[in-house]
Amino acid sequence: MSLTELTVTALAAALRARQASVPEVIEAYLARIAAVDPPINSFITVAADSARAAARAAQAELDGGHDRGPLHGVPIGLKDLIETAGIRTTGGSKILADHVPTEDAVVVARLKAAGAIVIGKTNTHEFAFGPTTDNPHTGRTRNPWNLECIPGGSSGGSGAAVAARLAPAALGTDTGGSIRVPAALCGTVGYKPSYGLSSRRGVFSLAWSTDTVGPLTRSVADAALITRAMAGYDAEDPGSWPGAHPDLTPPRAGRLDGVRVGIPQPLGQTPLHPEVGEAIERAIVTLQQLGATVEDVEIPATATAFDVWTTIVFSEAATYHERWLKERPQDYGPDVLYKLDVGQMLLATEYLKAQQHRAVLVAQCRAALQRCTVLLTPTTTAPAPRFNQDTVQTTAGPRTTRDALLAFPCPFNLCGFPALSLPCGLSSEGLPLAVHLVGGPMGDDALLRVAAALESALSPLPAPTHTPQT
């Protein structure tokens, strides 16, 4: 049994069956990181010493009959945007290169309380502000399926680490697709829970009104397990949801009779890379075979959502970064600095106009999701592009890489609705393809149920070709 091939769920079972000890699991992952990660560069910091100490303590608890649950003894990677007491947290930046927090972020504290072990901090696009994880300060993370390709971003280190079996799960943050895009390009599950389910306290912000913490995993069940452990109301996060939370119990795969899947229009007419289009058609047929009905639903505001999202996110980011922009502009990478400059130049009236159109989008999405159980789109327009590739090919010609990566995910950050990227095959070049499912308001339970059913009916991806077995 290769410990690093196990999902979180399988690893938990193996630990309880005494087929492995927690220190053995941690050593297996540390050895694999040392052997496999150098060309991928998914980790900024490997927390070997603290992980070993935590593993010994976790095993002692299990031996003493104290079982914290299914995450007990499970290693997890954390995007380096998420603060960890005593472990450097850089945000992928030069500005915070030496920042060592004194407290854990709330989500980290909750995962540790559930028994999870932090194995390291994963690379990110600088301050999470971009979809490539081509970082001038911490180096580029490469896609384990093809080292010449981007892993997506901004949680690209987390996506690459999970795909390459360097961690069974990792946390990311998603402001416009930053969990779902790397999940799609690296062939993992990426789950953006409903806005407000997971606390952002202790997580560097990109844009307060859309930032969400969530997991990248190798199964839908694992994504539910991790989110259930870290979710919960936090009075000190103003966006935290104080009402009843959806049931995040890992769903069982089953039939989807009675489920209605909506294809949002005009978003659904977006020209795609031909192999993405074929994969989405296969996913739709699979859903129908499971008993779901599939229909078009009109959400006209998706046509302009990308500019609305850009205006809101760039403005909020520039506000968050105001002090450093004035004091240390030279310490930003050029591709992040220009976006922050755009945010500084946008007018208050433009921000508010965008928020008006956001309100319209939310209302239209909510109406669509009163008819439908979930919405379905591709996660990205094309498989992983090469580094420095400005455009991707679609059936209607080239499209800018940024638009191709963010157009489908970002409207649903504006809504705050839950969304999940699920692998649905490989391209002829051996790159992952992914389907994107969106749930209704606080409809995480239904979203996870549909995703688990679809996952069980699709062929699982093999391990990436550029990750040798250890």
Added chain:
Amino acid sequence: MLSETEALAAQVKLLLDQTWSPERLALAAPVIHRVRRNLAALPALGDVHPAVAYNMGKDAAQS
């Protein structure tokens, strides 16, 4: 009348003071022009209340 770029440069000078540079403007200008044009093309919504930044989760849940 100022050109689009001249108007933007004037705004940048007011905003960024000594840290402004033509290079920074050159990188940001195409994006701000595109976003601004596209936003201007959206209909004015009058009394539609803007979404509230801190309230998205609550707003989304209250259907």
